[in-house]
Amino acid sequence: MSARPVSAVPVKIFEAHKARMRDLARNYARGLKGRDMEAFAEHLGAKLVYMDLGERDGAFDPDHNVILVNSSVTRERQRFTVAHEVSHALLLGDEDLLSDLHDAFDGDDLENAIETLCNVGASAILVPDELLRACVERHGATGQVIADIARKAEVSAQVALYALADFVRTPAIFAVCGAPGGALVVQASAATSSMRYSLSSGTPIPSGHPIDTAYRTGLAIEEASFFPFRSGKRMPALVSAYPLRGRVYAAFEER
Incomplete structure (x- = not known):
């Protein structure tokens, strides 16, 4: 899509x-x-x-x-x-x-x-609000905060990102990406209520995108980039990518 x-x-x-x-x-x-x-x-x-x-x-x-x-x-x-x-x-x-x-x-x-x-x-x-607030205050609305919430609340990354998207008020998309079939794709995502767009599951991550780089290098990255929409349209975004155990937790904020 x-x-x-x-x-x-x-x-x-x-x-x-x-x-x-x-x-x-x-x-x-x-x-x-x-x-x-x-x-x-x-x-x-x-x-x-x-x-x-x-x-x-x-x-x-x-x-x-x-x-x-x-x-x-x-x-x-x-x-x-x-x-x-x-x-x-x-x-x-x-x-x-x-x-x-x-x-x-x-x-x-x-x-x-x-x-x-x-x-x-x-x-x-x-995922209590107190936990969400503490995690966001510590890490910001980043990819790393998804992993931190999942660990502390003892929930899946998908539950963590949905709770985070409900909590954050600024326009953002949170996603979990992986390569279960060999190709790096969006596995789950959630947008905040103020975000105009969504990111579908199965959306491929282009080569050279910060999420791809984080996945290949194992290094956390935060830099200006774009939303990886399937249409190929490159809308500017601040991307935070946090790799952990074969997956990348990502946050996109409109620029």
């Missing part, structure tokens, strides 16, 4: 939904007695049940207040799943937000909006 404006269906309404979901999740997180999966469920009064769910990561049964968790996936993924399913419960408990979603979306769009909001809620539960 080439350079494109972030989807506008309807952006202002959906941003308000995400803000409300973050508030619900943050308020919930403040009452937690711990940062493990059991504490996430306990505060809801829910029971965790682990079983083989095949391709599904988990589910929330509101009738029995049970969170089902796939027993065959990693602990990191299980932890995100529990936070995601807790967010489903929080959403179901907010009649105004649920009603607004049904008014704004329908069909697959409604389902996608709900799943997106629950991912937003999960990130807010797993």
Whole structure:
């Protein structure tokens, strides 16, 4: 996909939904007695049940207040799943937000909006604002801060960059890049709400780009460069690239 404006269906309404979901999740997180999966469920009064769910990561049964968790996936993924399913419960408990979603979306769009909001809620539960603030104050909105957040919050790099994009207010894109198939590409990305463009997963990183240089040399780089859009259009950007264990954590700021 080439350079494109972030989807506008309807952006202002959906941003308000995400803000409300973050508030619900943050308020919930403040009452937690711990940062493990059991504490996430306990505060809801829910029971965790682990079983083989095949391709599904988990589910929330509101009738029995049970969170089902796939027993065959990693602990990191299980932890995100529990936070995601807790967010489903929080959403179901907010009649105004649920009603607004049904008014704004329908069909697959409604389902996608709900799943997106629950991912937003999960990130807010797993990555507290205090941790985000401390990491950003230490490293700035850079590639390195993604790795630092992931390590300290015990979450995946993808969860870290989504939480970071929700927290930062200036126009920026955060990305995780790697070469699983031999070619260096964007594996995941998230844009802040004030950023006009997005960067699609699978976007190739051109040879000589700071991300490519960081990947090949193992050295952190911060320099004026460009957004690597698939269209080939080179929009100016300040690029921060931080290599770590075969991946590069990157931040792009408009110039």
